Amino acid sequence: MIIKKSEIAGLLDQLAKEYRVYAPVDENGNIAFKAIKEGAEAKLGENSKKPPKEILFPQSEELFNYSVNQEGLRMDSKVDDTKSVAIGLRPCDAKSIMLLDNVFSNDQYQDVYYLARRDNTVIVSLGCNRPSGTCFCTSVNSGPFDTDGSDVLLTDIGEAYLVEAITEQGKELVGKLNLPEADAEAKALAEKAKASATVASEVDLAGLKEKLDGMFTHEYWDKLHEKCIGCAACTYLCPTCHCFDIEDDAKDCEGCRVRNWDACMFPLFTLHGSGHNPRTSGKERFRQRVMHKFNYFVDRYNATACVGCGRCIKNCPVNMDIRQVLAEIKAQDTGSEVG
Amino acid sequence: MQNLSKVIQDTAKKLLEEKKVDLVVGFAQGSLPLRSTPYFARTVDQAANLIWDEYCENNLTNYLRKREEKVAVVAKGCDTRSIVALMKENQIDREKLYIIGVPCQGMIDRKKASKLVGGEILEAEINGEEITLKGNGFEQKAPKAELYYDTCIRCAYGNPVIYDELVGEEVAAKELSFAEVEEFEAKSAEERASFLAQEMEKCIRCYACRNACPTCYCPECFVDTSSPQWISKRAYSAKDNLIFQGVRVFHQLGRCADCGACERACPMGIKLSLLTRKGVKDVKETFGYEAGLNPDDKPVLNDFTPDDPQPFLMKE
Ligand code: SF4
Ligand code: SF4
Ligand code: SF4
Ligand code: SF4
Ligand code: SF4
Numbered sequence: 001m002i003i004k005k006s007e008i009a010g011l012l013d014q015l016a017k018e019y020r021v022y023a024p025v026d027e028n029g030n031i032a033f034k035a036i037k038e039g040a041e042a043k044l045g046e047n048s049k050k051p052p053k054e055i056l057f058p059q060s061e062e063l064f065n066y067s068v069n070q071e072g073l074r075m076d077s078k079v080d081d082t083k084s085v086a087i088g089l090r091p092c093d094a095k096s097i098m099l100l101d102n103v104f105s106n107d108q109y110q111d112v113y114y115l116a117r118r119d120n121t122v123i124v125s126l127g128c129n130r131p132s133g134t135c136f137c138t139s140v141n142s143g144p145f146d147t148d149g150s151d152v153l154l155t156d157i158g159e160a161y162l163v164e165a166i167t168e169q170g171k172e173l174v175g176k177l178n179l180p181e182a183d184a185e186a187k188a189l190a191e192k193a194k195a196s197a198t199v200a201s202e203v204d205l206a207g208l209k210e211k212l213d214g215m216f217t218h219e220y221w222d223k224l225h226e227k228c229i230g231c232a233a234c235t236y237l238c239p240t241c242h243c244f245d246i247e248d249d250a251k252d253c254e255g256c257r258v259r260n261w262d263a264c265m266f267p268l269f270t271l272h273g274s275g276h277n278p279r280t281s282g283k284e285r286f287r288q289r290v291m292h293k294f295n296y297f298v299d300r301y302n303a304t305a306c307v308g309c310g311r312c313i314k315n316c317p318v319n320m321d322i323r324q325v326l327a328e329i330k331a332q333d334t335g336s337e338v339g
Numbered sequence: 340m341q342n343l344s345k346v347i348q349d350t351a352k353k354l355l356e357e358k359k360v361d362l363v364v365g366f367a368q369g370s371l372p373l374r375s376t377p378y379f380a381r382t383v384d385q386a387a388n389l390i391w392d393e394y395c396e397n398n399l400t401n402y403l404r405k406r407e408e409k410v411a412v413v414a415k416g417c418d419t420r421s422i423v424a425l426m427k428e429n430q431i432d433r434e435k436l437y438i439i440g441v442p443c444q445g446m447i448d449r450k451k452a453s454k455l456v457g458g459e460i461l462e463a464e465i466n467g468e469e470i471t472l473k474g475n476g477f478e479q480k481a482p483k484a485e486l487y488y489d490t491c492i493r494c495a496y497g498n499p500v501i502y503d504e505l506v507g508e509e510v511a512a513k514e515l516s517f518a519e520v521e522e523f524e525a526k527s528a529e530e531r532a533s534f535l536a537q538e539m540e541k542c543i544r545c546y547a548c549r550n551a552c553p554t555c556y557c558p559e560c561f562v563d564t565s566s567p568q569w570i571s572k573r574a575y576s577a578k579d580n581l582i583f584q585g586v587r588v589f590h591q592l593g594r595c596a597d598c599g600a601c602e603r604a605c606p607m608g609i610k611l612s613l614l615t616r617k618g619v620k621d622v623k624e625t626f627g628y629e630a631g632l633n634p635d636d637k638p639v640l641n642d643f644t645p646d647d648p649q650p651f652l653m654k655e
Contacts, residue, residue: 027540027541028537028538028540028541029541029608030541030607030608049606049607050543058575059543059574059575060572060573060574060575060576130475132459133371133372133459133461134371223379226379226402227376227377227378227379227402229401229547229550229551229604230550231545231546231547231549231550231551231604232544232545232546232547233545233547233604233606236543236545237543237545237606245572247565247568247571247572249571249573258571258572258573260572260573260574261574263545266546266563267563268563268565313370313371314371315606317397317547317550317551317603317604317606318376318377318397319369319370319371319374319375319376319377320376321370321371323370324370
């Protein structure tokens with residue numbers, strides 16, 4: 001099937017009657033995934049500065065409200081199960097949702113807030129005809145037209161998008177739109193786009209996890225973090241980073257429990273109530289970021305917690321480049337420590 | 340610029356060889372177009388990686404606080420002003436610091452450059468006063484000076500204010516301008532409030548602005564404390580975000596060297612320099628003081644002189 005670009009806005013308007021529709025929009029100069037009111041707001045083709053994880057896992061999320069008075073305690077949970085469609089995600093970002101699923105739904109823990117959104121959101125992603133210079137998705141088990149995590153995949157063929165429904169949910173959604181079938185020419189154009197999209201930058205992950213196994217006390221970390229200023233730009237803007245902190249915003253007996261993104265780069269991150277902090281300096285924190293993504297996550301979920309979107313590279317104030325970091329790690333001599 | 344890199348490398352090598360310093364903090368080639376990256380050279384070999392160009396935007400003074408070892412730093416005008424500000428606060432021991440001063444015309448703003456070409460820049464080349472930007476399907480030339488950061492265009496202190504050694508030619512004096520602050524001041528209160536709200540809505544509380552600033556160094560920042568928790572961590576609250584920025588900027592009064600590092604670091608492109616430069620301008624008008632210009636005076640808020648302009652003490 002195909003969707004003409006000129007008809008996208010109308011189709012999104014149609015979808016918006018039944019679903020909450022998330023799309024990339026220009027928000028004061030930054031592209032962000034937001035629930036749109038009108039189809040015309042959607043800026044398909046632009047990738048967002050903040051990753052789409054915020055659709056399922058908002059940066060700040062009210063979990064429940066409460067109040068205490070003479071009658072007792074009142075609690076209103078805020079689980080959000082609105083039927084939603086998220087359109088325009090990059091394949092790497094769609095893939096990141098598969099990785100987040102591991103964290104929010106596993107044998108020890110089911111996160112109702114995340115899962116209510118997840119189960120009710122159809123993901124329509126848009127393949128990348130022209131990967132950016134900082135993309136390295138093909139090195140981390142994804143690619144510019146990877147369908148992992150997408151219910152529908154769109155391919156830009158000039159005047160229109162070729163539409164491929166990937167999952168049952170995707171087929172159901174596409175079925176509602178009465179789209180024209182794609183002709184041979186459209187299919188050929190899509191094949192051409194897929195074949196010509198080159199991801200220029202690469203990282204070599206072979207053996208990296210094993211290398212990191214033996215590097216916890218390596219001197220490399222002493223130098224690596226030196227230029228890092230310990231902000232959270234890389235973590236907040238990463239589609240797979242998922243650490244959070246919970247706070248109560250309360251006045252007297254009226255309050256709200258809020259979950260906020262947290263970041264391993266902050267000094268408060270693992271500060272214990274006792275005052276002890278196992279990650280005292282930037283060294284331990286930066287090591288945590290690398291280890292979590294490329295070692296612990298692999299141990300736990302058999303996948304690397306990086307989809308190669310390049311946001312951390314583009315937005316780091318001091319040009320810390322994860323591609324270089326990984327290459328340097330691979331080049332380190334780990335001597336007898338490997339094991 | 341090529342030559343300056345060479346001079347900086349030779350200077351650094353000499354300092355390291357003669358063991359005058361243990362470390363040289365400077366810049367190396369970045370991994371992206373229009374980007375150089377902070378670099379720490381500890382050996383003569385590493386010193387060969389040092390460079391200087393129009394992309395050395397970070398304020399390296401950030402890396403100099405409370406250093407145990409003897410350090411040399413490659414410092415442009417604003418960096419040296421921050422050094423002076425930190426010396427006054429006993430954060431930098433001048434005896435242990437060797438300043439390789441570099442006069443600066445301004446640094447190139449990557450966001451301006453990509454706005455100009457409207458696409459991803461994959462390659463950039465500087466030829467004299469001109470820059471060529473190349474990407475997929477475009478190649479565009481522009482005068483370098485048009486792409487400098489706004490703070491740089493308005494900066495009057497490109498020449499280092501203190502140094503042990505000056506590398507390169509001094510740059511011509513420029514008039515310090517607060518034009519954009521004046522424009523902002525002229526707006527109505529409602530207009531200012533709505534502009535600030537719109538900017539603060541973009542904030543994701545990553546604190547890159549705070550962390551990029553050499554004079555933001557409280558061991559425990561008020562936004563980080565959890566007992567008491569001074570402000571909510573909710574990033575969607577433009578009001579809380581403004582409180583954060585407001586307190587940050589107030590803490591900078593009389594200390595901010597107007598370097599623009601906070602704004603450069605902000606991934607969301609928030610116009611922070613309006614706030615910081617408003618502070619710089621107010622301190623200048625109120626006390627006749629500019630931070631980081633004179634190593635021998637006292638920090639302005641630690642000092643009182645009867646001939647301060649003090650317009651705030653006078654009756655209207
Ligand atoms: S964005 Fe860069 S400076 Fe900030 S914490 Fe990440 S690596 Fe460090
Ligand atoms: S680590 Fe960097 S490149 Fe990898 S997914 Fe996160 S932001 Fe993207
Ligand atoms: S603010 Fe001034 S000293 Fe600093 S980089 Fe810009 S022109 Fe140079
Ligand atoms: S750097 Fe920008 S987004 Fe981050 S906390 Fe500062 S103002 Fe907010
Ligand atoms: S507040 Fe901003 S402009 Fe002022 S010294 Fe700090 S980083 Fe520089």
